[in-house]
Amino acid sequence: VGVAIRLVNASPEHIWQTILNYDRYKDWVDNVDACEVYRRDVNGQFYVDMRTSILWLDNAVFTVNILEKDQGYMSWFLDRTRTSDVEDMVGYWRVESLSESPPLSKLEHSTELRISGVPDFLIRYLTNDSLTEGTVWVKREAEKLARERVKVSQKK
Numbered sequence: 706v707g708v709a710i711r712l713v714n715a716s717p718e719h720i721w722q723t724i725l726n727y728d729r730y731k732d733w734v735d736n737v738d739a740c741e742v743y744r745r746d747v748n749g750q751f752y753v754d755m756r757t758s759i760l761w762l763d764n765a766v767f768t769v770n771i772l773e774k775d776q777g778y779m780s781w782f783l784d785r786t787r788t789s790d791v792e793d794m795v796g797y798w799r800v801e802s803l804s805e806s807p808p809l810s811k812l813e814h815s816t817e818l819r820i821s822g823v824p825d826f827l828i829r830y831l832t833n834d835s836l837t838e839g840t841v842w843v844k845r846e847a848e849k850l851a852r853e854r855v856k857v858s859q860k861k
Contacts, residue, residue, distance in 0.1 A: 708815040709836035713844045715851035716808040717800045721774055723847040724798055727753060733842050743767075752784055764790040777801055793819040808851060814839045 713720055730740035736759045744752040750771055757764045767787040772779045780797040783789050796816035803809045816835050 707817075707836045708813060709840045710814075711812045711840040711844050712803070713810045713812050713847050714808060715810060715847040716805070717777070717802050717810050719808075719851045719854070720800045720810055720812060720843060720847045723843050723850060724779070725772075727755075729846075730755070733846055735838060735842075738763075753781075754787075762790075766791055766794060768794065790820075791818055792821045793817075812840055812843060814843075 727740045727742055730737045734740075736757045737755065738758055739754070739756040741754055742751050743754050746752075750769055753768050753770055755766050755768070757766070766789045767784040768781040769784045770779060770781045778797055778799040780795070782795045783791070783793060794817065796814070799811075799813040801811045801813075803811055814836055816839075818835070
């Protein structure tokens with residue numbers, strides 16, 4: 706279990722736009738080979754299929770994601786109706802605005818992972834890598850999006 710916290714020079718909306726852009730994960734996130742939403746429920750839950758390659762491990766993970774953007778967080782857990790390559794996985798994103806001008810937000814990311822037959826040291830490595838890299842790519846892409854939106858608004 707771990708938590709990573711990073712300050713991001715972007716609004717919460719830019720951060721959420723980045724996190725929820727699953728089609729771009731393969732371009733933005735190291736080790737992600739494919740990522741897509743395969744189902745949406747009327748109650749707002751959505752289901753994500755993420756394929757990764759880390760070291761010699763290829764993984765398919767199917768998660769149920771619950772977005773509570775008005776409360777500043779999204780959580781996820783395994784979709785037990787499908788077979789994932791991990792035994793268990795839970796996590797969350799939390800986004801909090803610290804300043805509107807200039808935009809500054811706090812990004813928090815947590816995950817816990819259990820894989821059968823994989824040594825604990827490797828699970829710790831995968832968890833730490835996920836936490837650190839998760840906040841790095843979100844910061845990079847959300848700040849890029851924020852800069853692009855500023856340029857567009859300045860041209861008007």
